[in-house]
Amino acid sequence: MTLDAVIVGAGPNGLSAAITLARAGLRVQVLETHGQVGGGLQSRALTLPGFVHDYGSAIHPLAVASPAFRQWPLHAFGLRWVHPDAPVAHPLPGGAALLERDLHATAAGLGPDGPAWVRLFAPLVREHEALLEDILRPLPRVPRHPLLLARFGLRGLPSAAWISQTHFRTPQARALWAGLAAHTTLPLTTPGTAAMTLVLGLLAHAVGWPFPAGGAQALADALHAYLRHLGGEVHTGVTVRGPGNLPPARVTLVDSSPRVLLALLGDRAPARYRAALEGFRYGPGIQKFDYALSGPVPWQDPRVARAATVHVGGPAPEIAAAEAVAAQRIPARPYVLTAQHTLFDPSRAPAGQHTFWAYTHIPNGSAGDAQGAVEAQLERFAPGFGERVLACTRTTAAQLQGFSPVFQGGDVNGGRGDLWGLLARPVPSATPYRTPVKGVYLCSSATPPGGGIHGMAGYHAALAALKDEFRLQATP
Ligand SMILES: Cc1cc2nc3c(=O)[nH]c(=O)nc-3n(C[C@H](O)[C@H](O)[C@H](O)COP(=O)(O)OP(=O)(O)OC[C@H]3O[C@@H](n4cnc5c(N)ncnc54)[C@H](O)[C@@H]3O)c2cc1C
Structure with a gap:
């Protein structure tokens, strides 16, 4: 047939x-x-026997919110979401900032910036389903919820850097915001980067940043x-x-x-x-590191263990500086996106041991080695990290492109x-x-x-x- x-x-x-x-x-x-x-x-099994690593995506806020996936009975076919205590932790020299699932709990940790965080996100969180329906489709189309999209557009069209300067003054709020903004892989001064930053933040509050069990x-x-x-x-x-x-x-x-x-x-x-x-x-590429660890990451601030996603890169100005040059060269102090699944899903490693997933932005197609710079950042916020490494596999931009043509140059x-x-x-x-x-x-x-x-x-x-x-x- x-x-x-x-x-x-x-x-x-x-x-x-x-x-x-x-x-x-x-x-x-x-x-x-x-x-x-x-x-x-x-x-895939990328390091040692018994360790299950995610070759690509690790954390799935967009999947759990997807208007397509949500209407399908995927739970009947084995899908179970694991929700860590907090969506994101962001280590800082004086202690971590935390993006909590609850909007007001997040605000409570941001001191004088708490009310500004609530003002920015609350209207979006309230109407997130309608908003996501319009955002997760071609932009040139007539929106289904024009007023809502227009309100979002006003906040999303500027750069992430501009929103940070005009809305926040504490290092905690600015760092949380910059850590989200750096997912765009663009300099944070690029117009429009506020849009993706808002989407990632609103997803944390509206649906969480979970991952599939196993x-x-x-x-x-x-x-x-x-x-x-x-x-x-x-x-x-x-x-x-x-x-x-x-x-x-x-x-x-x-x-x-x-x-x-x-x-x-x-x-x-x-x-x-x-x-x-x-x-x-294409945008910048990435270089990725999958670790098998003998124990959990020894974060200086133990509260970092409440989140599966950890944005490592320090204060906002350092992240902005790293992302400003990542398309041209490997930054000396890079922004590193990491995930520690096994704290919340021990089935993915032998008893007491852990996986650790990390990547950093590099110039598209670059063959340079970012491992030293990445591990220096990890040691900075988790002293003794290196002593827990049993094995590490580095995946280059060229390997990612060889894996799928969609990821050209590691984008x-x-x-x-x-x-x-x-x-x-x-x-x-x-x-x-x-x-x-x-x-x-x-x-x-x-x-x-x-x-x-x-x-x-x-x-x-x-x-x-x-x-x-x-x-x-x-x-x-
Ligand atoms: C390291 C890494 C980390 C990521 N982290 C996250 C994350 O945490 N959260 C998140 O939401 N997203 C993340 N992403 C992004 C996400 O994985 C991609 O956006 C998504 O996979 C794109 O889906 P796709 O179907 O368009 O392409 P792909 O996932 O690349 O799938 C394309 C498929 O088509 C096959 N194919 C292509 N050409 C041919 C051909 N000619 N013949 C036969 N088969 C072919 C490929 O083998 C591949 O299996 C990450 C990606 C990577 C690489």
Whole structure:
């Protein structure tokens, strides 16, 4: 029987696209290079026996809030969220700042900046579901909640640095804010960086920053199991290099990079579209470190152990300085994003031992070694860290790109996240998933809403395919 849809790539967006199409009753097949599904949502044995590491994503606020994932019965397919006590800890020389799940508990730890934190986040937290529906889709579209989005836009359009200067004065609030802002991988003075910072903060208060029990793979496996339940199939160990590798199907959705899409379109792609995709811009890369530890990280401030996510980089001006140069060189005192899952999910390491996940921003494609600088930062806030290291695996930008073409040069967001990078992803359009070739769609994080585990690029691309080619709406 001929397929209705073939999906290239079983990352979170490919799986999400496949599920959306299968729920509409279509016959769907997914082709994936790797032997396991998940793409950047994958767990692996990267160090010693018994240690389960997340190869890509580690912490999943966008997944738990995703309007697509939320409507699917993933818990029936093995997904269980683990919520640490606090979403984020941020070690500082005089003691840590904590981003608590509760807005007012966070404010209580921020002294005179507490009321400003509440004023900034409370209206967004209150209406987070409606707001996320508009944010996690292409920006050029007419919003479903225009007034709400306009209010968000007023706060989100400036740079994260400007919001910090105009709203906060304590080192604690400024550091918490800068630690969130640095997720953008852009200098904190870049216009629009406040938007992602606000989203990450509001998610902490509205839904938490959890992770799947057992590792990120558990979410990928739940998506896969649900897809199979709906009748979809996934073929692993298959790399699609050109149209000749594709089985006949009415539509093709590509969960890969614009370059891979171009290879699939061949000379069917008009010159203008080809030029736009060839000029697709990437942000800085990352270098990642997976540790097997003999004990928990010996944080100087023991309260840091209340959070799974720890932003290591010190006071806000140091983080701003690091992120200002990370696109050009490895900073001497880098910002390091870390996760300590096993404090909350001991199943992921042998008894009493721990995993530790860390990455830092580097120039796109850089082969430089950031390990010394990263570990100096860890020692600064957790003296004796090095003595607990049993094994460490370093993953370079080139290895990440080899793992998935979406992460070109080690850019984990699948494309630069500045304003233009969000508006023209990969081309300016209200439906940027559509390509000029009938029946072919791009559905990776190189399309809106960009990087992160939420499946919304795949979901929206599938909605476009359903409407264009099958005259169908998504099944509620
Ligand atoms: C180190 C790291 C840390 C991260 N941390 C977080 C985090 O904590 N939280 C978060 O929300 N996000 C995080 N991210 C980002 C997140 O992982 C990505 O945004 C997300 O995985 C993108 O999903 P995708 O489906 O678009 O692409 P991918 O996840 O890259 O999936 C694409 C899939 O398609 C396959 N594929 C591509 N081309 C072909 C082809 N030609 N033939 C066959 N198969 C193909 C690839 O093998 C891959 O499996 C992180 C990413 C990395 C790398």
